[in-house]
Amino acid sequence: MKLISRKQMWSNLSLGSIALLFSSFALAQHTAPWNAPESAKSQKNPFPPDKSSIKRGKDSYITECARCHGETGKGNGPAVVRLDKVIPPDLTNDQVQNQSDGELYWKISEGRRPMPYKKKALTDDQRWDVINYIRSLKGK
Numbered sequence: 001m002k003l004i005s006r007k008q009m010w011s012n013l014s015l016g017s018i019a020l021l022f023s024s025f026a027l028a029q030h031t032a033p034w035n036a037p038e039s040a041k042s043q044k045n046p047f048p049p050d051k052s053s054i055k056r057g058k059d060s061y062i063t064e065c066a067r068c069h070g071e072t073g074k075g076n077g078p079a080v081v082r083l084d085k086v087i088p089p090d091l092t093n094d095q096v097q098n099q100s101d102g103e104l105y106w107k108i109s110e111g112r113r114p115m116p117y118k119k120k121a122l123t124d125d126q127r128w129d130v131i132n133y134i135r136s137l138k139g140k
């Protein structure tokens with residue numbers, strides 16, 4: 001029986017640990033809490049949650065968000081079947097609604113896989129309006 005060289009053994013070991021490192025990283029990514037930076041949390045929504053802001057927010061939401069989050073935020077949009085591992089949370093529940101507007105704004109702007117970031121698809125104003133729409137879904 002041929003013994004493998006010391007060098008070969010080390011390279012096998014390190015390949016194994018690299019693979020392990022990557023898989024635990026992938027797992028950690030999906031279970032790690034998602035926190036906005038402190039500076040983002042206190043940012044204020046420039047628009048009062050009136051009818052016209054909610055209406056504008058709904059229009060953007062329907063084109064950019066509903067395919068995953070569902071029209072009323074329940075997380076049952078038609079694209080959810082294509083997501084594996086991470087599914088969208090129910091936007092009407094406290095875990096989301098108890099976050100500040102600034103916090104939600106930051107998350108919607110930055111995204112986190114598989115949730116796409118929206119800095120390009122929506123203007124700043126549109127993202128604030130979307131938050132007013134999400135607020136209007138609370139308790140529905």
Ligand code: HEC
Pocket residue numbers: 030034060061064065066067068069079083086087088089091095096099104107108112113114115116118122130
């Ligand atoms: C491709 C599907 C997809 C699209 C499109 C999408 N999201 Fe998401 N969203 C997700 C997933 C998946 C999560 C959970 C991400 C996580 O926890 O890592 C999420 C999380 C969220 C959260 C909760 C963050 C938290 O604190 O847990 C908010 C708020 C949100 N999305 C809003 C939006 C808005 C608003 C839009 C449209 C502008 C949008 N999303 C578009 C899939 C999507």
